[in-house]
Amino acid sequence: MSAAQRTAPRRTRVLAWAGFVAAVIVVAIAAGLLAQSAAWSERGVLDPESAGPDGARAVVRVLEAEGIEVRVARDRAAAAAALADSDATLALTDVPGLSDAALRDLVGDAGDVVLLEPRSRTLRLLLPGSAPAGAFADEEVSPACGFPPARRAGDIVAGELFAPATDGQACYRVDDGYALVTATQDGRSVTAVDGRTLLANDGVDRAGNAALALALLGARPTLVWYVPSPADADGAAPTLGELTPPWVTPAIVLLLVAGAAAALWRGRRFGPLVAETLPVTVRGSETTAGRARLYARARDTAHTAEQLRSAALARLRRILSLGPHAAPAAVADAAAARLSEDPAALRRLLLADAPATDRELVDFSDRLHDLEAAVAAAARPEGTTR
Incomplete structure (x- = not known):
């Protein structure tokens, strides 16, 4: 790294700290002016020129x-x-x-x-x-x-x-x-x-x-x-230093020094920031296919059927404009009403059916897909196309 490249980050840090100090000074001056303005405009209790509740x-x-x-x-x-x-x-x-x-x-x-x-x-x-x-x-x-x-x-x-x-x-x-x-x-x-x-x-x-x-x-x-x-006081008003205990000033100085040290400690960096790329980026479709292969290898048709049923219920709730927490029985009844079919058959499909073999699982998945398609078509306003 050349000398110019090493100097640039240092110059940037110095300018940043200078800007921070300048901002603090500006804010302090503005606050002082506002406080002074408020002090001049403030009216006390029983002030004869005050229209406030406490004025006279x-x-x-x-x-x-x-x-x-x-x-x-x-x-x-x-x-x-x-x-x-x-x-x-x-x-x-x-x-x-x-x-x-x-x-x-x-x-x-x-x-x-x-x-x-x-x-x-x-x-x-x-x-x-x-x-x-x-x-x-x-x-x-x-x-x-x-x-x-x-x-x-x-x-x-x-x-x-x-x-x-x-x-x-x-x-x-x-x-x-x-x-x-x-x-x-x-x-x-x-x-x-x-x-x-x-x-x-x-x-x-x-x-x-x-x-x-x-x-x-x-x-x-x-x-x-x-x-x-x-x-109007007869004698000179006491200064702030005379009114405060002797330990207050050293304590304030110590707090300021500790604050400055903490700012320097937490504000420093060990070199420039490094962009770290992730080692692997996996697409969502690959994740879905991988989980499907795991389910097939485990031959856990009951768990797979439950996952298919849960996803179908979530999509049916959206199609039928039901709440996200609508009960499966309520979803089945709403779908049956929309399709004019037997609610008991749809309740068995959405609540009770438990395929035991892979063939039954495929048939179960097809029936869920057909039900979703039919409900979506029934829920679609007349005269609209997909």
């Missing part, structure tokens, strides 16, 4: 129709600026990224505050004495309190429940918890509700949910709806 665009549209100016702030600076220059209600979801001081500063400029997804820390800071009650009630509840917005709204569908604040009111009691807790601090009201049950598009139309939502969020001429951003 429906209640925002109703507030705007009632003349309330709704300002959506997607970072802390925009929320603070909107609160500073207007008499506004602040709709606040859970903000775990803000420190206690930053949360108090943000709330300090609000006229009223409605907590939509309050957690333990938010309740402790803004509604002292209140806390999550650790229960959820998907049932209609009456207000049973003197809080004006709740009395005007009437019954609502309760969601998460809270323990009442130390100095305040609690409405919509279920067992030991309340669906609404409120208190007045420094001239402003701070109210906590389960926004996912009360305001979301898929639940705002239940019972008096919409009425209570409008009463709480539309109490002032402007509503600032703060949607927190990860960039």
Whole structure:
């Protein structure tokens, strides 16, 4: 083999591996772009501009129709600026990224505050004495309190429940918890509700949910709806390396090395492929003749007759449009009906006859052949020829 011939396969393998690596890189880039695009377009729970089941665009549209100016702030600076220059209600979801001081500063400029997804820390800071009650009630509840917005709204569908604040009111009691807790601090009201049950598009139309939502969020001429951003966190966000245990990175590197080694091991070839021809090719007719000679030499007429009968039954089933599992008796009856002959005679031929000699075997084969020909001719539509 010449040097050029030895070099060609090597060049082909190198190009194949290069193409594979390039394809992996392209797929990774495409997946990253798609993920980034999805991240930009995704809307979270209780997003005021989301029309999905978890969004809150429906209640925002109703507030705007009632003349309330709704300002959506997607970072802390925009929320603070909107609160500073207007008499506004602040709709606040859970903000775990803000420190206690930053949360108090943000709330300090609000006229009223409605907590939509309050957690333990938010309740402790803004509604002292209140806390999550650790229960959820998907049932209609009456207000049973003197809080004006709740009395005007009437019954609502309760969601998460809270323990009442130390100095305040609690409405919509279920067992030991309340669906609404409120208190007045420094001239402003701070109210906590389960926004996912009360305001979301898929639940705002239940019972008096919409009425209570409008009463709480539309109490002032402007509503600032703060949607927190990860960039609002007071400190730098931890890196992925800081969040994972120290053994994760070496384990990932080891898995990558093992995968590359396995790819090289299973992908290599010991030389070019060789086309191997079969030593013998036997035609079907030769196989049939050989088996016939074996049957004749063994003088096994019973087995030969059974083979002939089985093949004839299979062909008759197809001619008579019977199923492949039709019983031999059913085949005999169908053939007799088609030929207008005695079913008992055809049943003996297709079920009972057992030739004992070669002469009887030949006669048996001829009768089967004649039966098939007659049934085929009877089953053929009139005016057609073979």
